[in-house]
Every structure is written in structure tokens, then in C-alpha cells.
Amino acid sequence: MKKINITQKTYFAFIFCICGSVLLSACTRPNLSQFEVQRPSRITIPREVKKVFIRADLVDETNDKLGIKNQVLQQLADELNSFGRFKVSVVDTLDGSQFDSEKESVAIIQGEVISGGEVDRGQFTDLATCTGGISGRLSSAGAAAITNEAITLDKWRGYVCRRGTFAGNAAELVLSSAFSLVGLNEAIPPKNQVVRIYDYKNISLFAQVNFTFNMIGLSRETLAIRADSSSFGRTITDKDSYRNIKESHLISLTLGSLLSITRIPIFPIPNRQIALASRSNPKQIFYGPKGLAIPNIYDFPPKEKRQVIQQLVKRALESFIRTISPYKQMVEAEVAEGGKAKAGNLLKEGKTQKARKIIEAIPTEKRESQDWYNLGLAYEAGALSTEDYEDARRFYISALEKSPGIRLYAQGVGRIRRYLAETKILAGQTQK
Amino acid sequence: MKLFNNYILNKLFLMLLISAFLISGCAKATITVRSPAEINTRKIKNVAVGGFEIGQMMLKFKTERNGVWQTHPVLLSEEQQKSISRSVRARVINLLTATPYFKVIFSDEFEKLANDAALQQLVSVRGYKTKNVDAVINGKLWLEIERTDGVDLSKEGLEYFRPPRSRNSIGLNLTVDQVVWWPYKSTRGTLGLEIKLTRLLPTEVVATTFETRTYSQRIGGRNGESFQQIADSFTSVLSTSKTSKTDSIESSSDVLPSFEQIIADMALSIASGFVRRVAVTEKVVSYPIAEGSFPNAKILIEAGAYDVAIDKLQQATAENSDPNDLYNLGLCFEAIGDYGLAHTTYREAWKADPENLLFAQGLGRIERLRRENPQLQRQLESR
Numbered sequence: 001m002k003k004i005n006i007t008q009k010t011y012f013a014f015i016f017c018i019c020g021s022v023l024l025s026a027c028t029r030p031n032l033s034q035f036e037v038q039r040p041s042r043i044t045i046p047r048e049v050k051k052v053f054i055r056a057d058l059v060d061e062t063n064d065k066l067g068i069k070n071q072v073l074q075q076l077a078d079e080l081n082s083f084g085r086f087k088v089s090v091v092d093t094l095d096g097s098q099f100d101s102e103k104e105s106v107a108i109i110q111g112e113v114i115s116g117g118e119v120d121r122g123q124f125t126d127l128a129t130c131t132g133g134i135s136g137r138l139s140s141a142g143a144a145a146i147t148n149e150a151i152t153l154d155k156w157r158g159y160v161c162r163r164g165t166f167a168g169n170a171a172e173l174v175l176s177s178a179f180s181l182v183g184l185n186e187a188i189p190p191k192n193q194v195v196r197i198y199d200y201k202n203i204s205l206f207a208q209v210n211f212t213f214n215m216i217g218l219s220r221e222t223l224a225i226r227a228d229s230s231s232f233g234r235t236i237t238d239k240d241s242y243r244n245i246k247e248s249h250l251i252s253l254t255l256g257s258l259l260s261i262t263r264i265p266i267f268p269i270p271n272r273q274i275a276l277a278s279r280s281n282p283k284q285i286f287y288g289p290k291g292l293a294i295p296n297i298y299d300f301p302p303k304e305k306r307q308v309i310q311q312l313v314k315r316a317l318e319s320f321i322r323t324i325s326p327y328k329q330m331v332e333a334e335v336a337e338g339g340k341a342k343a344g345n346l347l348k349e350g351k352t353q354k355a356r357k358i359i360e361a362i363p364t365e366k367r368e369s370q371d372w373y374n375l376g377l378a379y380e381a382g383a384l385s386t387e388d389y390e391d392a393r394r395f396y397i398s399a400l401e402k403s404p405g406i407r408l409y410a411q412g413v414g415r416i417r418r419y420l421a422e423t424k425i426l427a428g429q430t431q432k
Numbered sequence: 433m434k435l436f437n438n439y440i441l442n443k444l445f446l447m448l449l450i451s452a453f454l455i456s457g458c459a460k461a462t463i464t465v466r467s468p469a470e471i472n473t474r475k476i477k478n479v480a481v482g483g484f485e486i487g488q489m490m491l492k493f494k495t496e497r498n499g500v501w502q503t504h505p506v507l508l509s510e511e512q513q514k515s516i517s518r519s520v521r522a523r524v525i526n527l528l529t530a531t532p533y534f535k536v537i538f539s540d541e542f543e544k545l546a547n548d549a550a551l552q553q554l555v556s557v558r559g560y561k562t563k564n565v566d567a568v569i570n571g572k573l574w575l576e577i578e579r580t581d582g583v584d585l586s587k588e589g590l591e592y593f594r595p596p597r598s599r600n601s602i603g604l605n606l607t608v609d610q611v612v613w614w615p616y617k618s619t620r621g622t623l624g625l626e627i628k629l630t631r632l633l634p635t636e637v638v639a640t641t642f643e644t645r646t647y648s649q650r651i652g653g654r655n656g657e658s659f660q661q662i663a664d665s666f667t668s669v670l671s672t673s674k675t676s677k678t679d680s681i682e683s684s685s686d687v688l689p690s691f692e693q694i695i696a697d698m699a700l701s702i703a704s705g706f707v708r709r710v711a712v713t714e715k716v717v718s719y720p721i722a723e724g725s726f727p728n729a730k731i732l733i734e735a736g737a738y739d740v741a742i743d744k745l746q747q748a749t750a751e752n753s754d755p756n757d758l759y760n761l762g763l764c765f766e767a768i769g770d771y772g773l774a775h776t777t778y779r780e781a782w783k784a785d786p787e788n789l790l791f792a793q794g795l796g797r798i799e800r801l802r803r804e805n806p807q808l809q810r811q812l813e814s815r
Contacts, residue, residue, distance in 0.1 A: 116692065225481075233683045276611050414732070
């Protein structure tokens with residue numbers, strides 16, 4: 001049996017090692033280098049279309065309850081201008097002075113901006129377990145603090161009440177073990193379940209853009225229509241609003257002593273008056289004939305609201321922009337540590353040209369696989385032409401040939417394959 | 433004996449853990465494949481999207497306290513109803529434009545038609561001006577969404593436990609039944625959407641679909657009873673390019689979505705079903721990679737570097753035809769869409785090891801694709 005015990009311990013240790021290594025591998029952040037790549041748009045807009053006018057007068061705002069239309073249009077113009085394919089401006093109207101319809105084709109964007117928000121208030125009920133004893137109170141309060149749970153104290157002996165989550169229960173177990181190690185423990189702490197009520201407030205915001213992209217000039221044609229939306233949601237629970245409304249110890253006070261003497265367990269206590277948690281029934285009705293209010297400055301600080309709306313607009317516009325314009329995207333790739341050149345840090349700092357020079361100064365036969373990979377990364381990060389991508393691909397393959405089986409190097413080859421396929425489309429869409 | 437049982441249990445647990453670990457780490461190739469349309473839509477290349485008529489639209493708030501229900505309808509103006517209809521139409525267009533199959537013609541002429549009868553009339557008298565349109569998609573929608581503020585009632589057993597204070601004491605453990613009210617909020621939405629594809633010449637309804645989607649979500653209520661479900665999966669059959677990492681927007685499963693968001697999600701779900709019926713669609717699938725003798729094949733295929741993998745695997749199999757390498761080579765050919773070579777290579781691998789299920793599956797997949805392919809080719813060639 002002793003042998004089995006030892007084997008068991010070994011197994012447990014092994015299991016913990018596996019779990020630990022899985023967690024570690026999942027949590028360790030690799031060394032990443034960021035660089036920008038250009039991606040083609042989903043549809044190809046004729047090259048002659050260079051000017052785009054966003055017609056504010058043709059963008060409907062009837063359902064724009066948050067009043068974000070101007071922000072949406074300006075953000076759309078700014079983002080499209082930043083990608084360089086079009087020269088975009090927001091206009092109130094379009095007349096002959098802005099372009100010559102017989103000589104050039106331009107595009108206009110029109111559509112609709114829909115936005116809204118809600119503040120949804122209410123009261124919920126929960127069941128909580130209160131723990132007594134010194135270590136019980138301390139570990140329960142500690143676990144609640146760690147997991148940011150709301151606690152209440154029961155009115156009888158100040159037991160600490162918390163609802164309990166998996167993380168919270170685990171934390172409580174760890175804390176009570178720690179207390180028992182320092183000798184601060186009872187055999188089993190007393191427990192008392194309670195019914196609690198609490199108030200909450202849910203805030204949500206919503207933005208939707210329905211845009212069409214029309215080419216006008218010698219002919220008129222709608223080239224794209226899209227509808228995209230984004231939403232924000234936050235639930236706010238007021239910790240101070242938690243109240244115990246029914247505690248089971250109340251029963252024990254009246255009948256507990258009697259039961260202790262008679263030693264007869266009685267389940268359940270057949271007293272309907274006592275058994276009614278009437279305060280858990282909310283008196284207030286939260287959905288009235290006027291619906292729900294839009295969040296105001298008391299629900300949402302104006303600065304934060306602005307930031308959230310900016311995010312919502314950005315997200316809602318993303319697909320429309322990617323449909324009509326080539327766009328830039330940040331890509332993250334892992335840097336190889338080591339090698340003769342030790343250029344990893346330079347790449348992480350974005351100094352691709354310097355990294356390239358240092359690695360290229362090393363004779364090819366002396367370069368290690370990390371050097372070849374980092375050289376590929378330097379070419380990829382600073383790529384200006386298809387040839388740069390071809391070179392990067394070649395270097396990644398060299399790295400893989402030098403150190404077969406390294407996934408990182410293979411990922412480089414795969415990534416370049418996708419870019420090269422897209423580059424052909426991109427070339428057809430841009431003047432370069 | 434108990435210890436021995438524990439030992440066996442631990443061993444089983446360990447085996448399960450290792451298996452789970454190995455399965456999760458199993459290498460797979462991600463491939464984009466095209467599926468033919470379910471119905472014949474050959475010779476329909478240019479499609480215009482007409483208007484989406486409103487059958488019925490009902491949004492309401494409901495409350496319940498002590499068994500008394502109250503309903504507060506949300507009154508929608510005509511413009512708001514039209515806006516919802518336009519949003520649903522635009523979601524259908526989002527999906528149609530993502531297929532490699534149709535060219536969507538955005539013509540005001542068809543969009544302005546109020547209903548199906550107007551479209552039929554326009555088509556029957558051939559009064560339409562947009563001549564490069566082969567077919568028109570139009571639809572009709574029925575929508576009902578309600579938000580409820582209600583209260584559940586349940587009997588709960590509250591426990592009280594007091595440990596024994598001395599050897600002579602038995603302690604106390606009571607369960608007290610309590611009637612507890614559990615307030616909740618919920619939302620439930622149903623969208624019925626009829627979508628019709630009408631060929632203009634000769635005039636015929638090529639495809640029609642009527643589908644409903646129901647969305648429901650509930651917050652609060654009795655502990656652990658919250659649920660969130662959408663009747664049908666929203667997973668699109670259309671391939672989508674990988675989105676870049678963007679700033680994530682805060683969201684919470686405890687916040688009910690707005691009416692607009694529910695409508696958008698349900699419309700997208702129904703539209704994806706319709707597009708699958710009438711258009712060639714693309715989907716991304718994952719197939720297992722074999723453990724071959726060529727060391728880099730697995731990671732190259734996993735990374736999507738098919739061209740280099742083909743190059744290396746062809747060299748490797750010319751020298752030593754390991755069936756696993758042949759299978760991986762077939763997988764690369766399948767990934768780049770060269771089904772002829774994929775079939776030949778899978779067949780070679782299977783001949784070398786006829787018992788291998790993986791090789792047989794590869795072969796079966798290609799044969800299925802080849803059976804579907806004439807239809808797929810006809811559909812693509814008719815573009």
C-alpha cells in the first residue's frame with residue numbers, strides 16, 4: 001500500500017506538472033514585433049474614381065438618438081483619407097463646382113445613421129451563505145475582496161455573507177487553509193444561508209451605419225451597400241445596495257434550542273408566516289409606457305461616453321471601409337531570439353532597417369536559423385514591393401531548412417503566401 | 433482496497449488528461465472549400481435586390497407583478513419601420529456580396545417597389561429599365577420583439593448549520609423552506625422573413641424561402657437559470673477574412689441587447705440560409721495532418737505554406753514514398769484546389785496502406801467533391 005501511495009504521489013505530481021506546463025505555455029507572452037501591412041478592399045472600385053464626397057444631406061438621421069451622425073461622417077472621411085486611395089470630404093451638398101461630371105468620375109456616400117442607448121434599472125434576488133467563526137469570517141471576507149464580490153453581514157452575529165463563485169470559493173479554501181496553518185481555525189465554521197436583494201443598472205449603447213457607395217460621372221452606378229453595427233453593454237451592481245432580507249438563523253433562534261434538547265431533526269419548518277421572503281418581491285415596475293431612457297451624464301461620465309461612442313463608430317465603419325478601400329492592418333509576428341546577429345531586440349523596437357543591415361553583414365554560411373528568420377521578418381516588416389515579400393519568403397525557407405521542425409519559421413512562409421496572393425489583387429486596386 | 437481503487441481512478445484520469453492534451457494539440461490543415469448552390473440558379477449572374485415589405489412589426493414592453501400583466505407597445509413611425517426594413521435588406525446584401533457567385537446590381541428601380549405584387553406587375557409588362565439584371569431578390573418580414581420585466585416565485589431551502597460545541601452536543605443543522613421572489617428581465621424576438629428570387633426572363637420564381645428565427649435572453653431570475661440562446665446558429669457559411677485585432681468593446685452577458693441588434697442578428701442568420709440555397713458558398717474546414725517522415729510537412733501545412741510543402745513533399749516522396757507523406761501531399765493539393773492531383777495522391781497513399789482511415793477519408797472527400805464538382809463547375813462557368 002505504501003508503494004501505491006508513493007506511485008499516487010508521483011502521478012499527482014505528474015498531473016500538476018502537465019497542468020502547470022499547459023497553463024504556463026498558455027500564459028507566456030511571446031516576443032512580438034508589430035508591423036503594418038496593406039490589404040486589398042473587398043470590391044474593386046474603378047481606378048478613375050479618386051474623389052469621394054460624403055453627402056451629409058443624404059445621410060438620414062431620423063433614428064440617430066445619440067446624435068452621432070457628424071462624428072460618424074467625419075470619422076469615415078478621416079479613416080478613408082488615411083489609407084490614401086481616395087480623397088474624401090464631407091459635404092452638405094454637391095454641385096458642378098466640386099467636380100466636372102463630363103471629365104471625371106467621383107463617388108458619393110449616402111445612407112443612414114442609427115444609434116440609441118438604454119438605461120435599464122432593476123432589482124434582483126440572490127442566495128448567499130454566511131460564515132461564522134474567526135477564520136470563517138476572515139477567509140470569506142478575503143475571498144470576496146479578491147474576487148470583488150459584494151458581502152453583507154448577518155444581523156445576528158455578524159457572519160460574513162457572500163454568494164460565492166468558483167474563483168471565490170477556491171480563494172476561500174486557500175485562505176482558510178492558510179489560517180489553519182497559523183493555528184487560527186475552528187473544526188468547522190457555522191453557516192447560515194440568507195436571501196438578499198440588490199439593485200443594478202445596465203447601460204447599453206448601439207450604433208449602426210447603412211451606407212451606399214455610388215459612382216457618378218458619365219454613368220451612375222451603386223457599387224456597394226452595407227449595414228454594420230456595434231454595441232456596448234455594461235452592468236453596474238451597487239455593492240451598497242445588497243441587503244439581507246431573510247436569514248435562516250431566525251428559525252434556529254426560536255426552535256433551534258428546542259431541537260437541540262429534543263435531538264429530533266425537523267425538516268422543513270412548517271410555518272408559512274416565517275417562510276415568506278416578501279421583500280424579495282419588487283414593488284416598483286421598471287418597464288413603463290415610455291420605454292427606457294437614454295444614458296445621461298449621471299449614468300455615464302461624458303468623457304468615457306465619448307470614448308465608447310468613438311469605439312462603436314470605428315467598429316461599425318470597419319467593414320464598409322474594408323469593402324471600398326485598401327486598408328492597413330497591424331500584424332504581430334514573433335521575433336526569434338538568439339542567432340549570430342542577435343537582432344531580436346531591434347525588431348521588437350521597430351528598427352527593421354538596422355536589423356537588416358546587421359544580419360546582412362554576416363556571411364550567409366555563418367548565419368544561424370534565427371538570423372535567417374529575423375532577416376525575413378525585417379524584409380516583411382519593411383516591405384515596399386512584391387520582391388520584398390519574395391525575399392522574405394526565401395529567408396523564412398532558409399531558416400526552416402537550417403532548423404527543421406520550427407513552427408515559427410513555417411508560419412512565416414504561410415503568412416507570405418497569403419500576402420503574395422493578396423498583393424496581386426491589391427496591385428489591381430491601387431495606382432502603385 | 434480503497435487506495436487501490438483510487439490508484440485505478442487516478443490512472444484513468446491521467447490517461448484522459450493526456451488524451452485530451454494530445455487531441456487538443458492535434459495538427460490540422462485549414463482549407464477553404466466551395467459548396468454548390470442547393471438549387472439551380474445557372475444563368476443568373478446579375479441580381480438586383482428589391483425592397484423588403486413589412487408584414488407586421490410589433491415591439492412591446494411587458495411587466496408582471498403578482499400575476500398581473502401589463503403591456504406597453506412601442507409605437508413605430510412609418511419611417512422607423514422603413515428603416516428596420518432597410519436594415520434587414522442591407523444585411524441580406526452584406527451576405528450576397530460576400531459570395532463569389534452573384535454580382536449584385538444596386539438599382540433604385542427595384543428597391544422602390546412597395547411589395548411583391550408591384551414587382552410581378554413590373555416584370556410581367558416588361559416595363560423595367562435596368563436591362564442588365566437577370567433576377568431580383570425581394571422579401572417580406574414579420575417581426576415581434578418583447579421585453580419583459582417579471583418575477584418568478586420558488587421555494588428555497590435555506591440551511592443553518594451550527595457545529596457541535598462539545599462532545600455531548602449534537603450541533604444543529606436545519607433547512608428552512610422560504611418562498612422567494614426572483615425578479616428577472618428578458619427579451620424575446622421572432623423574425624419571420626420570406627425571401628424570393630425571381631428570374632426576369634423567362635419570368636419565374638426560382639427560389640423562395642420562409643424562415644423564422646427566435647432570439648431569447650434572460651437576466652436575473654432564480655440562480656443559475658439565466659439562459660441565452662438563438663434558435664439557429666448564426667455561423668455564416670461564407671468565408672470571412674480574418675479580422676485584425678481591434679479594440680474590443682465592452683460587453684456583458686447581463687445586458688439585454690437592443691431591439692436593433694436583435695433584428696440585425698436574426699436577419700443575418702436567415703439570410704445566410706437563403707444565400708446557401710441560391711449561391712456557391714465557401715466554407716473553412718479543418719482536416720487532420722498525418723505524421724509523415726518529412727519533418728517540416730506538418731508545420732508547413734498547418735501554417736498554410738502549401739506551395740513550399742508541395743515542393744518539399746514531392747522531393748521527399750520521390751525518394752521514399754511514405755504513405756503519410758503522400759497523404760500530406762494530397763492534403764496540400766486539396767488545399768490549393770487541385771482535386772485531380774489530390775485524388776491521385778490520396779489513392780497512392782491508400783493503396784500503400786488500405787487500412788488507414790485517414791487516407792480513405794481523404795479519398796472519399798475528393799470523390800464527393802468530384803461528384804459535386806460538375807454542378808459546381810456548371811454554376812461557376814455560367815457566371
